[in-house]
Amino acid sequence: MRYTRKKITRRVLIGMLIFCGLAPLAAQDEADDPPEERFQPTYTLGDQMLSLNLGTIFPLFFTGGPDGMEDANLTVGGTGHLQWSAFLNNNLAIGGEFGGMFAFTPNQNTLFMIPLAARLSSFLRAYPFEFPLSLAAGVNFSRFEENFKTDPILIPGAGVYWNYNTEWAFGLDLRWWWVPQIYTGPTPPAEDTRFGNFLSSTLSVMYRF
Secondary structure, three states: OOOOHHHHHHHHHHHHHHHHHHHHHHHHHHHHOOOOOOOOOOOOOOOEEEEEEEEEEEEEEEEEEOOEEEEOOOOOEEEEEEEEEEEOOOOEEEEEEEEEEEEEOOOOOEEEEEEEEEEEEEEEEEOOEEEEEEEEEEEEEEEEOOEEEEEEEEEEEEEEEEEOOOOEEEEEEEEEEEEEEOOOOOOOOHHHOEEEEEEEEEEEEEEEO
């Protein structure tokens, strides 16, 4: 079948008119599509979260003795803790935690510590990340060989979490364990008082509900 120049020109013009008529409709459909929603963490009074943390603890040093700062004389150890918190508002949460650690002396004796503490957290955010700043305070149960002791403990910390969705987040926590072991004498004497300093680094899984 042969087409004359007039017929070809007419068909091209009809095609262009159809295209120009459909293009605005396609653009309108795109404009009508709602923008993709991004999860922005927003918490209200009563919202809760649980987190499991596992990692490494670094015994740093002891202070308070007649010789000043002394090496902890312990190996790098393991640590883990479980945290629960309830939000007061979008930025503050209170709760508690229970955990533990272990490390070894050069003679392979083991130090165990089990802190039980109340915890206050404040959240900074830059989507999709959250940066919790926390302070925990409570009691620490320690055991070394046959010796058992109960002491206060203070644990300031900071973390960074990536929000996978509205329920799950994954991150890293760094925390400083400050453990005063205070003696008033005469046995043990007051000069045996020491202040332990430990740094923990843990990978964390957080679940919100």
